[in-house]
Amino acid sequence: QQPVQSPQAVILREGEDAVINCSSSKALYSVHWYRQKHGEAPVFLMILLKGGEQKGHDKISASFNEKKQQSSLYLTASQLSYSGTYFCGTEYVDDMRFGAGTRLTVKP
Amino acid sequence: EPEVTQTPSHQVTQMGQEVILRCVPISNHLxxxxxxxxxxxxxxxLVSFYNNEISEKSEIFDDQFSVERPDGSNFTLKIRSTKLEDSAMYFCASRRLAGGIGELFFGEGSRLTVL
Structure with missing residues (x-):
């Protein structure tokens, strides 16, 4: 069963912040985040593990609330290069499934 | 930097034809x-594969699909009798660790067009 992402799309100006949410109806051990640029393959951003710390990658960070079975991806001071579709992924038995994706557009 | 490679990058086929998509995973990935x-x-x-066996498959992966690792490097996806709705980009991915802790490395994809 795949996770649920929100929002479906976000439009930002350069320098603005965004939050993308990911939730699951099942207990999670980990959450993965990937970014896919148009016409390209998904690229790994970070993994959040149960009991682990909040992760960061440049100005992109994420948190994992195990009790609520939710993860959030935070993009601060967005850059044009952040544009793309962001997917969260969860798995239970070697079957990583992705949410429907959040399309992020950063405009100058 | 090691990468996952896929061939062909684009394939056009007629409905009902068999298609094989090929992938070379990163060499130390399992x-x-x-x-x-x-x-x-x-x-x-669609499907996960470990130790020469399917680990998990989704509801999409029906009898028309099969996977194989014919040698030590290639990993193939076969669609026996293609349908129009099989038209899509197919991505191969590999990783060294599973259990929720290994990042997936994706190939550039094979675009399949079924006419």
Whole structure:
């Protein structure tokens, strides 16, 4: 069963912040985040593990609330290069499934 | 930097024809995957493969699909009798660790067009 992402799309100006949410109806051990640029393959951003710390990658960070079975991806001071579709992924038995994706557009 | 490679990059086929998509995972990776992405839609899990066996498969992965690791390097996805709705981008992925802790490395994809 795949996770649920929100929002479906976000439009930002350069320098603005965004939050993308990911939730699951099942207990999670980990959450993965990937970014896919148009016409390209998904690229790994970070993994959040149960009991682990909040992760960061440049100005992109994420948190994992195990009790609520939710993860959030935070993009601060967005850059044009952040544009793309962001997917969260969860798995239970070697079957990583992705949410429907959040399309992020950063405009100058 | 090691990468997952896929061939062909684009294949056009007639409905009912068999198609084989090929992937060369990163050499020290043990877990292999196929995903499908219909244009503009989400990335859908098809199948995972470890130790020469299917680990998990989704409801999409029916009898028309099969996977194989014919030698030490290639990992293939076969669609026996293609349908129009099989038109999609197919991504191969691999990773060294599973259990939720290994990042997936994706190939550039094979675009399949069924006419």
């Amino acid at each position: 877990y292999f995957y196929w995903y499908r992405q219909i244009l503009g839609q989400k990335v859908e899990f």
